[in-house]
Amino acid sequence: MNATTTHQHSNCLRCGRALRSPKSVATGYGPTCTRKVKAAAKAEVVSQYKAHLVAKAEELIEQGGIIALRGHRVFQVVASNGIDTYKAAPQGCTCAAGLKGKHVCYHRIAAHILSLAA
Known part of the structure; x- marks a missing residue:
């Protein structure tokens, strides 16, 4: 028991x-x-992270371009063109940069910041 x-x-x-x-x-x-x-x-x-990526992530958050999907673990993110969307989490992102995995994209940084604020 x-x-x-x-x-x-x-x-x-x-x-x-x-x-x-x-x-x-x-x-x-x-x-x-x-x-x-x-x-x-x-x-x-x-x-x-690099300062310019953090600035873009904070701008994304301020403009409401990131929405929590599952608690505060997975987020839907609007691309810089305003049309496409990606799924992002602190561990990864479905954008081109995130899929290649060489560099951390600003979508992932925004997701990391919001997951800490939960």
Whole structure:
């Protein structure tokens, strides 16, 4: 017989303050610390890629050219021509650059950023 247990936290794992909301208790971080952790994770992702690709990925996100399909794991992305669409995830993309696998495309970077923000 297997018993599944979930560990709930009464204090924030980052700053140690008491957690009150059910979401915070479940995640282990308060809302302010959650924002700080996500910002740090985004900064880490941004440092991994070329600046011009990160700028294109952020522009894609700002213009709403990327939509979550399955949770925040797979995304549908509009191509730069505005007509074609691709499926992108932090691990890969169906665009020409993504299929060749030599370079990371900006669709994949946008998917990576949004998956961290989930």
